Amino acid sequence: MVEVVDVIQSIFLESYKQVERPMPLSQMKAASNIMACRTATMGGRVHRCPSGEEGHDLCILYNSCHYRNCPQCNLMPRLKWLEKYQERLLNCSHRQVVFTVPHELNRLWLHNTKELSNLLFTSVSNTLKSFLTDEKWLGAKAGYSLVLHTWGRNLSLHPHIHAVITEGGLSRDGKWVEPNYDCFLPAEAMMRKFRGAYISGIRKLIRENRLTMPEGQSIVQLRCILNKLYSEKKWNVRVEESYSHGEGIVKYLSRYLKGRPIRSHQVKQSEEGVKLRYKDHRTGLIRWQPFSKEKFVSQLLIHTPPTSMAMIRHYGLYASGCAKDREVARKQLKKSIIDFDMEEYLKSQGIDRSEKCSVCGRQMRVTEIEKKKWVH
Numbered sequence: 001m002v003e004v005v006d007v008i009q010s011i012f013l014e015s016y017k018q019v020e021r022p023m024p025l026s027q028m029k030a031a032s033n034i035m036a037c038r039t040a041t042m043g044g045r046v047h048r049c050p051s052g053e054e055g056h057d058l059c060i061l062y063n064s065c066h067y068r069n070c071p072q073c074n075l076m077p078r079l080k081w082l083e084k085y086q087e088r089l090l091n092c093s094h095r096q097v098v099f100t101v102p103h104e105l106n107r108l109w110l111h112n113t114k115e116l117s118n119l120l121f122t123s124v125s126n127t128l129k130s131f132l133t134d135e136k137w138l139g140a141k142a143g144y145s146l147v148l149h150t151w152g153r154n155l156s157l158h159p160h161i162h163a164v165i166t167e168g169g170l171s172r173d174g175k176w177v178e179p180n181y182d183c184f185l186p187a188e189a190m191m192r193k194f195r196g197a198y199i200s201g202i203r204k205l206i207r208e209n210r211l212t213m214p215e216g217q218s219i220v221q222l223r224c225i226l227n228k229l230y231s232e233k234k235w236n237v238r239v240e241e242s243y244s245h246g247e248g249i250v251k252y253l254s255r256y257l258k259g260r261p262i263r264s265h266q267v268k269q270s271e272e273g274v275k276l277r278y279k280d281h282r283t284g285l286i287r288w289q290p291f292s293k294e295k296f297v298s299q300l301l302i303h304t305p306p307t308s309m310a311m312i313r314h315y316g317l318y319a320s321g322c323a324k325d326r327e328v329a330r331k332q333l334k335k336s337i338i339d340f341d342m343e344e345y346l347k348s349q350g351i352d353r354s355e356k357c358s359v360c361g362r363q364m365r366v367t368e369i370e371k372k373k374w375v376h
Contacts, residue, residue, distance in 0.1 A: 005035055005072065007267065007274055007293060030304040031297070033067035047364040049357040057357040057364060069303055072264045088318055088326060090143060092333055093167035093242050094249045095184050099124045099194055100160040100236035104225055107214040108202075109150075109159055114306040115205060116159075117148055123197040124161050125315050130193065131185050132169065132316070138185075140169030140177045141325065143317030148305075151261040153278040154289040155299040160236075164249065166317065167242055170325055176332040184239060191237035199226050261303050269293075 036042050042063040049056035064073035101109065101120065109116050124146055132142045144165040152158035168178045179185075203226065205211045206219060213219065229235075243249045268275045268288075274296040276289040291299065305311055317326050355364040 005037060005039075007269055007296060024304075026307050027301040027304045029307075030067060030069065030301055033065040034070050034072075037065035037067070037070055037073055038062045045366050047355060047366060049360065050362055050365050051357070051360055053360075056359045069260050069300075069305070071260055071262050071267075071300075088143075088314075088323075089249070090166055090317065090326065090329055090333060093244050094252075095165050095167050095242055096240040096252065097128070097163040097165060097185065097187075097190070098160055098236070098238045098240070099127075099163065100158070100238075101198070102229055102233060102235060103158075104229060104233075105202075106157045106159075107217065108211070108222065109157065110302060111212040111214050112205075113150075114309055115210060116202075117306070117309060119198065119201040119205070120148065120159065120161055121146055121313055123194055123201060124163060125313070126197060127190055127194045128163060128165065128185075129315070131190060132165070136180065138169055138177065138179050140171045141316050142166045142169035143315075143319075143322075143326070143329075145312060145314045145318050147312045150303045150305075153281060154287070155261060155276060155291075155296075155303075157299075157302060164252070169317065170329055174328055176329055184242070187237050187239045191235050194237060195230065195235045199230050202226060261300065 039062055042065060044060060044062035047057070047059045047061060049058065064070070066073060066077055099120070101116075105116070125144075128144060132138045132140065132144075142165055144163055147162045147164075148159070149162065150157060150159045167184060168176055171177050202211075203223075206222070213222070243252060262276065262278075266277045268277065273290060273292045276291065276296070278287060278289060279285070280287050314320065316322065317329060356362065357364060
């Protein structure tokens with residue numbers, strides 16, 4: 001099995017910088033960290049059986065980079081985050097709503113990732129708030145978390161937000177209320193509002209001269225694209241089926257909210273280039289996407305988020321300042337608190353964290369320690 005780090009290391013970054021467009025600093029940092037992940041560059045530790053006898057366990061463990069979107073690490077940070085997140089998670093039914101940016105805006109997105117990402121969060125949160133607080137649909141303060149994904153399963157640029165929403169909320173008088181309709185929220189109406197908000201936001205950025213235009217595209221051409229997207233294109237807003245219990249939403253959160261574009265086992269390298277194994281969501285079939293090595297690295301790194309930008313944001317009952325309201329809601333739900341046990345989850349995945357010698361059963365000792373070395 002080839003590691004993604006091997007593919008990146010096989011390509012000179014200096015030559016890649018000349019491909020298509022200069023590499024942003026955030027992508028340079030990501031490439032440097034991924035290449036250093038679990039290597040001597042990052043430092044590590046030596047675990048040794050205290051007996052010191054020949055044939056007893058001895059292993060060297062190098063540190064992970066824990067960089068966002070690294071394909072080969074981040075399991076433990078993800079599970080620790082999930083363990084902490086369950087403290088605010090209400091044990092009620094949840095819905096997922098997906099808001100997708102049309103591919104016609106992909107070129108603009110690449111040159112204005114931070115501005116358009118922030119606009120996407122704002123447009124989605126305002127759209128959801130307007131419908132959730134509407135007496136026709138819920139008329140209450142729900143809790144929802146938004147996570148930004150920019151990738152499709154084949155590493156294509158596909159900006160979209162997954163919204164995880166409580167199927168209910170607190171009314172103005174502090175009572176927990178359920179949705180008025182089985183469909184929960186109207187996808188068609190939300191699509192129109194979201195589309196209008198996002199396009200209006202881009203037009204405002206144009207007026208304020210806050211956008212970097214892609215090479216060969218003028219503001220006049222962009223305005224024509226926006227007009228067509230508003231009047232002729234139906235945007236993708238999808239309301240998923242309900243997660244009716246806490247276990248289901250925890251599994252969803254563990255997979256998506258702290259996930260990454262690909263994992264190392266999906267990658268196959270050859271002399272011709274790289275192949276990526278993925279599941280086509282339309283047909284359910286397993287497919288292989290071919291890339292040149294340079295294109296593969298390019299497609300992986302374009303999903304690196306801008307420095308210090310939050311990819312997960314919480315609103316309503318899930319906002320950081322709403323702990324009291326969450327407690328009021330939790331008491332009314334009268335359900336057991338969701339209990340996510342990290343150690344049990346690791347065991348279910350076949351991961352053994354015991355640090356005992358497999359020969360004599362004695363506790364391993366860390367006999368040498370190398371401090372973690374930062375590569376940027």
